[in-house]
Amino acid sequence: MFRKFKKNMLPLMLVLAAMLVIAGCSQMDTDFDAVEGQFDLVGNVLEDGTPIEGAVVEVGEKEAVTDEAGVFEIKALAEGEYDLFLNGELKDKIMIDADMTMVLEDDSITLNTSEELKDIEKTATSSSATLIDVIDDPHPWERVELWGSDNPEMIAGQEPILEISLPKNNKVRSWFPDDIFVKDGSSSRYQDYDFGNYGRLKSDRYFVLGHGSNWENATKETPVLLVHGATHDMNHAWAHPFDEQTPSTISNPGLKQYLSDRGHAVFAISFPHTQGNNLIQGQLIADAIDVIKSKTGADEVDIVAHSKGNVSSISYMSSLNQEWDDTSWLEDYRGDVRRYIAVAGPLKGLDTMFRYYTGNTTVISEQENAPVAFHDAYIYSLYRDYHRWDMSATYNDNFFQGQTQMLHNWVEDDENPIGFNSESNTSDWNATRNALYYGGSSYYVTSDGIDAVIENPQGEMGTSNFIEKMNNKGLAPDIDLYVLHGTRQAMDHFFWYPIGEKAASSDGLLFTASATYTDGLTRRGANLVDLTGKHYNHRGIAREEEPMSYINSALTN
CATH class of the missing domain: 3.40.50.1820 (Alpha/Beta hydrolase fold, catalytic domain)
Incomplete structure (x- = not known):
């Protein structure tokens, strides 16, 4: 169970990650004597994901300064409602009691009941990611985050x-x-x-x-x-x-x-x-x-x-x-x-969309979540551009970068070439089939061809020659x-x-x-x-x- 309280967007992100813990509870080691009804607050401050050293966090009359990892700790807080300040600026009111742990994110505070404390303590130690939400209804999983x-x-x-x-x-x-x-x-x-x-x-x-x-x-x-x-x-x-x-x-x-x-x-x-x-x-x-x-x-x-x-x-x-x-x-x-x-x-x-013209027309007619291999085509009595449905960055943003990265020219593969079968053939003496795969224009399509899209010279974020580089690199040994x-x-x-x-x-x-x-x-x-x-x-x-x-x-x- 959790509740959220909205607040203004912060230039600094405060993550109260591990949390509000009853002093002396087994979930967290402490270096001071346990006091019934008191709590520890441990967290870190990030800016655009980068830990901030020297940030001042104030809760009630107590304050702490973040270390080089952005981490702070405030000990022995009594149960009750507090103002939370970051570098002197009021960020929110927080309620500290025995039932709550907390993560303060970009646009919300998430409070979790103590029965979830064990799980949150584990996740909060992740060095590369921040827990944003624990899902109320996780079916069909035991837990979803x-x-x-x-x-x-x-x-x-x-x-x-x-x-x-x-x-x-x-x-x-x-x-x-x-x-x-x-x-x-x-x-x-x-x-x-x-x-x-x-x-x-x-x-x-x-x-x-x-x-x-x-x-x-x-x-x-x-x-x-x-x-x-x-x-x-x-x-x-x-x-x-x-x-x-x-x-x-x-x-x-x-x-x-x-x-x-x-x-x-x-x-x-x-x-x-x-x-x-x-x-x-x-x-x-x-x-x-x-x-x-x-x-x-x-x-x-x-x-x-x-x-x-x-x-x-x-x-x-x-x-x-x-x-x-x-x-x-x-x-x-x-x-x-x-x-x-x-x-x-x-x-x-794979080369499926470049190999089969009818695969492309099926994607369009069914409006499927898949790319096409041409950037312009005459379909349904109109010549249209398909610049947001193709796999290159030449004519528009590439909305199918993951598919571009998986392309390989199997027709001209050095070790195991796989030619066209009859299902690749088109009724215009294969002009459309060839334009689709090798690049060029027919009456029906204009395509850069599979090799040009694999090379993808305008591509960013590893969308050029991906399969070749993947197989040249290999898995870690x-x-x-x-x-x-x-x-x-x-x-x-x-x-x-x-x-x-x-x-x-x-x-x-x-x-x-x-x-x-x-x-x-x-x-x-x-x-x-x-x-x-x-x-x-x-x-x-x-x-x-x-x-x-x-x-x-x-x-x-």
Whole structure:
């Protein structure tokens, strides 16, 4: 249970992180004699995520000055209401009593009942993120928290996003701030064909962290972090994978329940941008790992990632931020991942939208949360620009940076080229197919082509030549790698006809040659323990019992 009190925006952010604790309680060591009914106040002061030394915090008649880490401590406060001053400026009135701990954030004070004190004490020790909210209704998780990265660049960052790329699960969406999406405009009949609103995230710092059942009493030593893929969220991916929205009663549970029931401390991250930049999401993964370590006392975590979530995870585990000048500020790998299970990962990228013209028209007609491979096209009797739906930064902001980063030219791959099949052919003697893939114009489309979009010379934040750099860098050598991929090509059926990627062996979406490509990941000595294929498609490989059993074994053995 928690309550919020609104206040004015602060130029300095005061975080009362660990909290109001009854003197002498076991949750917190003290170096003075316990006095019944007195409390300690410990916290830190930040400005744009940076600790501030020398800030004066006053509560009642007592004051403290922050140290070089921005930390202050005020001891032995009696129960009651106090004015809280920061550098002589009144910031709020606070009530100190036995039932409350507190976090003072940019625009709110959050007070938590004492029954949650143990959890908050654990999370508050995170060195890279700040607890913003504890969710009242965490179903289907035991506990759900909203966190914010303390990295100043993350706080200031505002990645471009289409509104359709916010979490589709209504419950997950409600766990993020109401104003997470900042609208800049709307599409029209003549531009982008009515996909809706476009804009940017309020800040790149936010992530939601779910806690699986009985996570505090897990029998397995190493906690597990689940990382979802594109268009998904932690509920749909891991808790009820057969239901897009969260049902009150889950009849077909997922990997969250499967692992929790077998003694694992399960956590899952959810991103606000379901097609977001993989390096930014890698930073959020690093922050989530730091939180999990603080909660559990573990030195390492295991990561299970599905689809695009693999690329975000690899971004952190390989310190891929070092490969571009404008991403060097992101967190380097800290050596805190024990095992990594890559499930249906595009380990050498994909080329789906450039390969299939009809895939692009389906995205437009269904207004799907996916990019297109052209920037102008003649569709529905009009020639329009699709500059906010494409994957380059040449004509507008790139709203699908995470998809740009996963591109690879499979037609001209040096080791395992995969040519076009009949489903790539177009009725204009393949003029549209060729313009789409190699660049150029046909009567129907104008495209830069896959190679130009991979190079993406106007791109920022690691959106240029990503897959090549990822495989040239490799995972950190201390990580044990397990690779699980699907072999069933049919994602669905149209009557009897299978719908899926059939140009070569695949899981219906991802070429097997990509999902099993480990030369890059093991380049620096990461240990490939096992590579296994099972007869499920791209979705089934993360939600059916047989692959879930494999994942449990990989984590346990």
